[in-house]
Amino acid sequence: MSVMTLEKTIIRARDVSVYYGEKRAVSNIHMDIERNSVTAFIGPSGCGKSTLLRSMNRMNDLVPSCRVTGSIEVDGTDINSADVNIEGLRQVIGMVFQRANPFFKSIYENIAFAPRFHGLTDKRKLDEVVEESLRKAALWDEVKDRLRESALSLSGGQQQRLCIARAIAMQPTILLLDEPASALDPISTMKIEELVMSLKEEYTIVIVTHNLHQAARISDKTAFFLMGELIEYNDTSKLFTTPENEKTEAYISGRFG
Amino acid sequence: MRAKIMDRAATVILTLIAVLIIGTLVGLLGFILTQGWHKLNLDFLTSPPDIVKAGGGIGPQLFNSLYLLVLTMVIALPLGLGAGIYMAEYAPDNKFTQFIRMSIEVLSSLPSIVVGLFGLLVFVNMTGWGYTLFSGALALTVFNLPLLVRVTEDAIRNVPRSQKEASLALGITKWRTIVSVILPAALPGILTGTILASGRVFGEAAALLFTAGMSSPDLDFSQFSLSGPTSPLNPFRPAETLAVHIWKVNSEGLAPDARDVADGAAAVLIIAVLLFNLSARWFGAWIYKKMTSGAN
Numbered sequence: 001m002s003v004m005t006l007e008k009t010i011i012r013a014r015d016v017s018v019y020y021g022e023k024r025a026v027s028n029i030h031m032d033i034e035r036n037s038v039t040a041f042i043g044p045s046g047c048g049k050s051t052l053l054r055s056m057n058r059m060n061d062l063v064p065s066c067r068v069t070g071s072i073e074v075d076g077t078d079i080n081s082a083d084v085n086i087e088g089l090r091q092v093i094g095m096v097f098q099r100a101n102p103f104f105k106s107i108y109e110n111i112a113f114a115p116r117f118h119g120l121t122d123k124r125k126l127d128e129v130v131e132e133s134l135r136k137a138a139l140w141d142e143v144k145d146r147l148r149e150s151a152l153s154l155s156g157g158q159q160q161r162l163c164i165a166r167a168i169a170m171q172p173t174i175l176l177l178d179e180p181a182s183a184l185d186p187i188s189t190m191k192i193e194e195l196v197m198s199l200k201e202e203y204t205i206v207i208v209t210h211n212l213h214q215a216a217r218i219s220d221k222t223a224f225f226l227m228g229e230l231i232e233y234n235d236t237s238k239l240f241t242t243p244e245n246e247k248t249e250a251y252i253s254g255r256f257g
Numbered sequence: 258m259r260a261k262i263m264d265r266a267a268t269v270i271l272t273l274i275a276v277l278i279i280g281t282l283v284g285l286l287g288f289i290l291t292q293g294w295h296k297l298n299l300d301f302l303t304s305p306p307d308i309v310k311a312g313g314g315i316g317p318q319l320f321n322s323l324y325l326l327v328l329t330m331v332i333a334l335p336l337g338l339g340a341g342i343y344m345a346e347y348a349p350d351n352k353f354t355q356f357i358r359m360s361i362e363v364l365s366s367l368p369s370i371v372v373g374l375f376g377l378l379v380f381v382n383m384t385g386w387g388y389t390l391f392s393g394a395l396a397l398t399v400f401n402l403p404l405l406v407r408v409t410e411d412a413i414r415n416v417p418r419s420q421k422e423a424s425l426a427l428g429i430t431k432w433r434t435i436v437s438v439i440l441p442a443a444l445p446g447i448l449t450g451t452i453l454a455s456g457r458v459f460g461e462a463a464a465l466l467f468t469a470g471m472s473s474p475d476l477d478f479s480q481f482s483l484s485g486p487t488s489p490l491n492p493f494r495p496a497e498t499l500a501v502h503i504w505k506v507n508s509e510g511l512a513p514d515a516r517d518v519a520d521g522a523a524a525v526l527i528i529a530v531l532l533f534n535l536s537a538r539w540f541g542a543w544i545y546k547k548m549t550s551g552a553n
């Protein structure tokens with residue numbers, strides 16, 4: 001498929017609801033996410049941001065009580081249909097979690113592990129992938145002399161960038177970031193923000209954040225959720241200056257949440 | 258103020274308990290080692306026992322114990338690991354799983370003599386093998402499986418969930434995630450359990466009396482076949498282990514130095530278990546380091 005024929009919409013959610021047992025955590029979401037853009041999910045704690053994000057690469061499969069209804073299409077394929085290869089899907093859609101979770105392995109191995117598993121065994125090519133991913137994650141200069149050291153010897157901010165590099169190494173088209181900077185200091189946070197903005201050239205990014213300034217700074221579109229419902233979804237500049245919904249306005253002006 | 262006094266009291270009591278335990282342990286070890294120390298020479302460790310005369314050694318028994326340990330672990334470890342992985346990662350939360358769990362509990366609380374008699378019935382008589390090393394290894398497998406399963410399951414469950422999520426989110430299959438991410442992280446726990454089980458195997462007597470037997474053929478250490486009747490490596494021969502030997506010499510030894518031999522054998526047993534513990538720990542730390550930093 002050439003770039004010209006690609007549709008603008010890459011993720012299309014239609015009437016998506018997510019249940020944990022009987023409890024509905026996400027209700028009837030309709031949403032189109034645009035290719036090569038940054039989309040931010042905001043909303044008070046427990047409103048279902050993570051739940052919706054995790055249903056986009058089927059991480060919710062890990063929760064036995066969890067059930068997803070409606071349809072989520074990625075590049076036109078319903079990801080919940082029976083014939084979808086879930087490992088293949090997760091290669092296309094990378095994910096970075098709120099708490100940095102590097103493997104208990106070396107820095108090098110953290111990144112090389114997945115590409116090697118997926119068939120890249122040539123040592124030189126692997127080295128290249130590791131270097132390139134670390135460069136893109138703005139971590140290369142800090143770790144290039146200690147690739148064989150344990151990833152746990154890195155600082156929290158470095159660990160999180162390592163996790164981003166690890167996701168990038170799979171050459172995904174979509175990156176799902178669940179509050180990637182919430183546990184980090186301001187400088188590390190800034191680095192991650194810069195990283196996100198530089199990555200959108202190549203990837204479609206969906207980022208959950210509690211930091212409204214962050215959402216305003218780095219995203220093209222913002223979705224505001226409340227109690228499992230999508231209240232407002234709009235261009236970020238619009239949503240933060242002239243919100244259409246009064247609940248959105250109440251939230252961004254800090255009156256609740 | 259009150260809280261402070263309570264805190265003081267608790268500290269004192271806990272320290273006392275700790276000192277008591279350590280004191281008992283050190284005392285016991287010291288006693289056994291000082292009693293048996295004079296016996297520790299190469300001749301005692303390598304020569305065969307003597308039933309009526311003084312001066313017999315424990316060579317075959319020491320070899321039997323080590324060989325039995327290896328045999329048991331070769332059988333028990335894969336089973337224990339497999340079952341532990343199943344219980345931690347695959348078993349659905351239902352009645353059947355609960356039943357398995359209960360069976361493991363029951364099995365782990367069986368006295369070893371009962372396991373020994375069960376072994377006599379099944380691995381000795383029903384199979385028609387008679388007293389053999391292999392029967393002993395199977396009995397000890399039954400004896401240690403619950404421990405190994407539980408330790409493996411716990412070690413796997415203690416690996417942070419985020420490790421598993423990280424791997425699955427990269428499109429790695431569940432099995433590969435278990436093998437390459439979860440097991441290495443669980444290794445220290447599994448290893449500790451394996452050491453515990455090994456110590457139990459090495460020191461076990463009751464479960465072996467009626468399975469591996471209370472006698473050894475005259476072993477010919479120049480032989481390496483797996484089947485000759487006097488070949489040390491033949492798993493289908495009777496084999497008296499060190500612990501069984503201590504028990505036998507103590508209760509029915511005829512040699513004039515029976516007490517001496519028992520003391521010496523006990524010291525060897527303790528030292529072997531200690532050595533084994535230390536080296537296994539060192540080995541575990543080494544493997545862990547190897548696995549957690551670069552693989553190639």
Ligand SMILES: Nc1ncnc2c1ncn2[C@@H]1O[C@H](COP(=O)(O)OP(=O)(O)OP(=O)(O)O)[C@@H](O)[C@H]1O
Nearest residue numbers: 020025043044045046047048049050051052063065
């Ligand atoms: N594994 C689970 N089992 C049961 N309920 C869950 C589970 N995970 C989340 N929930 C529930 O689903 C709802 C949405 O949770 P979710 O984690 O998606 O919220 P969130 O918007 O990401 O919140 P936060 O900003 O605090 O991360 C909450 O009410 C939560 O209690």
Ligand SMILES: [Mg+2]
Nearest residue numbers: 049050051178
């Ligand atoms: Mg969340």
